[in-house]
Amino acid sequence: MRGTTRTVAVAAMSAVALLAAGCGSGSDDGGTEDTGSDTATGGEIVVNGCTPENPLIAGNTSETCGGNILDTITSKLVHYNAEDASPEMDIAESIETEDNQTFTVTIKSDYMFSDGTPVTASSFVDAWNYTAFGPNGQAGGYFFTPIEGYAEVSGEDATVEEMSGLEVVDDQTFTIRTTEPVSNLPVRLGYTAFAPQPEVFFEDPEAFGRNPVGAGPFMFDSWTEGQEIVVVKNPDYSGEFGGSLDQITFRIYQDTDAAYNDLQAGNIDLITAIPTSALIDDRYQSDLPDRNATAETGVIQLIGFNTTADPNLTGEVKKAISMAIDRETINQQIFNGTRVNATGWVSPVVDGYVADVCGEFCVYDPEAAAAQLESAGGYDGELELWYNGDGDHKAWTEATCNSISDALGISCTAQPAVDFATFLTAAGENEYGMFRYGWQMDYPSIENFLAPLYSTNADSNYFGPYDNQEFNDLLTQAAAAGELEEANSLYQQAEALLVDDMPTIPMWYGKAVIGWSDKVNPVTINAFGVPDYAGITVQ
Template structure:
C-alpha cells in the first residue's frame, strides 16, 4: 500500500472510525448542541496579525516526546513548534506534512519518505537520521510521556536507507501505521535535544510554523512565525499567543470578554451557551469516550464483584444530565460511534441496577470486605465534577465509602503510571480504534492503566489491527467490547466533548487525529 498525494490520500474505511463530521454549517435549531454551530471565516486567508488561543493545560516542558497530541492536552504547543509529520482527518484521509509518503511492504515493514530539503530552525537537517533519533528516543520513559512510549514501543527497529528514507520494522504487523504515528508526530532537532531538557525547553528547536519568543509560566507563551517554514505562504499569522486554563467556564468567559480569539471547550453545556450567543462552535470530529476505569491489579477492584457493583450502581444518564445541564448526548452504547462502518452495539454497556449493586456490596461486606475506594482524576473542571457526581450517586448505597481526589494533570498521569490508584476518570480519543484501543487495554501496554490482561481481548485487538476489511474489523471490535463488558472493566458514560469556540473573524481551523489542531493555517479577518 502506497500513500503518495500531498494533501488528500484517501485510505478508506480502515480509518473512518470517526465520522462526527467537523462541518461548519449552522445548527438549524440554533445554539451549539453537540454538532456545532456557526461558520468560521471563509475566503482567501489574510496574512498577518496576532491570535490568542486558550488551551486546557500547560505542558511541564517542550520536549516533543513529552507532548500529548490531543485537543485537550498539549497538541497546540507541539503543532506550533514542530508541525506535523502527517495528519488523519475526521473523514479518514491521510494528509502529508513533513512526511511525503508511506509505503506498506507487508504490514510489518513500512517505508517512510520525508520531504526534500527539510531543516530545523537551527539549520540542521530534518532527515531520516533525525526522524530515527526522535522515534528511538520516544521509547525512553525518562523523557517521553506514557502515550508516546506506548506508540513508539510498537516500532521494533528503524534503518536509515538514505537522507530522506527510513525503513520501519514494527513489533507487530498492522495496517494502521498512519494512526500509530499520531502519538509520535512531533520531532525536534537532535542537536538541540542533546543539550538536555532544561536547555531545550528554554530554546526549543523544531521545523514547525512558529518559534518561541517567550514563555511566562501560568500566564502565556508568545510565538513568532517561522519565515523558513516548509509550507509557504503558511503560517499566515505573524504571532501566536497560547494561554491555558483548566476551567471550562473561565475559558468561555475569557472568550466572551474578548481576551482570546479561540478557546477549547470540553463541556456540552458551554458549547450550547456559546452557540446561543452567536459564537462559532466546531466539533473536533473524532471518536472518543470518557470512562471510570478500574485498577484490576489491586484491591478492591481485583475482585470482579466490586467492579460489577459500581458499574451497576452508577446511573450514566443521570450523571451526564447533571454534568452537562441536559445538553449532552445519551451515554454511549459502544466504544465506536454509530456513524462509523465499524459500529455494532450488540455488546452494549449495562444499564444501572441499584438492587443488584446493593446485593453485591452486601455480599462483600458479609465477607469482611466492605467496599471503600478513591476516584482519582485530573483537575480539569468537568472531569473533577464528574467524580463529584459519581460520589454523590454512590453515597446512596450501604457498605460503600467513596472519596475523590483531583490532581494537576502531570501528577495525575504520574499516579496512573505508578499504579497508585483505585479508580480513575480517563478518556480515549481516536480516528481509528487501532492503535489506541491496543494501548488502552492490550496486555503489557504502557498505558494499559487498568492492568487488564485477557487472551481473548488481545486476540480480538490483533485481528482489528491487522485487517483492513470493515466487516472483519467490526466483528473484532465487537468482541473487544464484549470482553470489557463481561469484565466490568470501565464505565463509559459520555462521548468526549471536544470543541473549539471562536470569536468572529477566525479562519483556517482544522482538526486531525484526536482533535489535534494545526496552527499553520489559522488566520484573522483584518478587521476582526
C-alpha cells in the same frame, strides 16, 4: 463536543491505500486546501490552555496539554485531515510496502526545521530510537512496539540503543521492518511520538524540552511557568498546512469558568471547551451568538480503576458501580444533553465501532446494581473519585458519586488534584483506586482506543495495570490482518473482553463545544476535538 458523526475507514488501511489517498492539497477531490504561509493574513489569538505534564518533547508527551502545543510546532510524515482525520502525506513523499511488514519511507527533500536545519531520514530514525530506548524513560516509547528490535531497546536496563528494524538508506529514505505485519502502520505515523527531531535535540534533551524546535507551521516562542505558552508563525515552514495566524498564546487556567469569563470580557479569543455552567439552558448560545460550534469527536470519557491501589475493586464490583451511574440524568442536568452516553470503549467516529458492547452493565439500573454488588460480595471501604481540578470535572464527578452512593449505599466522594500534570502523575504511580479518565484518539483507528490503554505494559494503561493475554493476542492478530473487515472483527472481539474485567467504565462519547470572540472568524473543530488552527482567521 460535536454534531455530525464522521466515519473514518482506516482501521486496516494499507500503505498502498494511503499512497492512493495522497496529500490532496489544493485538489478538486475534497483534499485539504493549501494554506501555506504565502497566503498569510496575520493576526494573533489567545486560547485557553493547561499545564503540560512533561517538557515539550514529542516522544515524551502523551497528554493533551502538551500535545496541543506540539501539534502546532511539529510536522510528521502524515497529516490528518481536519474534517475527517483521513491521512494525507506531509513530510513523507511516499510510504510503500508490499507485505505490510517492510515499509520504505521517502521524505520530501526541502523540509526544514525552524532552526534552519534540514529534516532528513536520520531525523526520524534517531528520534524514534531515542524514544524507544528504555533508559531514556520516554512516555511515547510504547508506540514503537511493532518495530523489529523494540524488545531489545525498551527495557529499563537495556544497552542496545537502536532498533534493528530501522535503517537509513540515504538522506531522504529510510526503511521500517515490523516483527509482524501491521496493516495500519502508515496511519499511525501522524501521531506526535513519530515526529522527527533536529540534531540540537540530542545535544541536550532536557534543555530542548523547555525550548523545542520542530518543523511545523508554528515555532516555539516562550513558556512562562503557570501562565502561558506562546508559539509564533514559522517563517520557513515547508509544508502545506500552515494557516494564517502569526501567533497563538495558550493561556494556562486552573478553572474553565475563569477562561469562559475572560472570553466574554474579550481577554481571550477562543475557548476549547465550554464549561458546564454555561451549558445549562444553552446559555453559551446566547452569550456567544454565532460564535460557538459543536461537533462529534474521537474522544471518550471513562472512569478508570486501579486494582493495585484498591484490590477490592474486582471486575464484578466495577460492574455494579457502572450500573449505579445514571449517565442520562447527569448528561442532561450537567451537560445539557451535549454528550452521547457511551455503550462501549470505542468512539463511533472510527470504522469498526459497535454499539452496546458493554450491554446491561452500562445501563442505569439501581436495583440490578445493588444485586450485582451483593453477588460480588459487597465493597468494604469508601470510594474516592479523583479528577484534575483545572478541568471542568467537579460537577459531573460529584453527580456520579451521588448516583453511586444512592444506588449502592457506598460512601463516594469526588476528590480534586491541583492540575492535570499532578493528577496524571499520581494516576501513573498507582495512587488512585478510582479516577476520571479521558482519551482523545492519537490517530483514527479502532485500534487506538484499545491498544494504548489496555495492552499489557502500554504507556496509558493506568488500570491495575490491566493484563489480559487473550486481549493482547487478538490485537496482534488484528494488526496483521490483510483486510479491513477481518481486522475490525478481531478488534471488536478484543473490545468485548473488556466487559469481563471492566478496567474502565465507559461514560460518554465526546462532543466538543467551543466558543470564540468577535475578533475571530468562525472556527471549525477537527475530528480530534481540537480547533482547526490552520483554518482560523481574525477580523
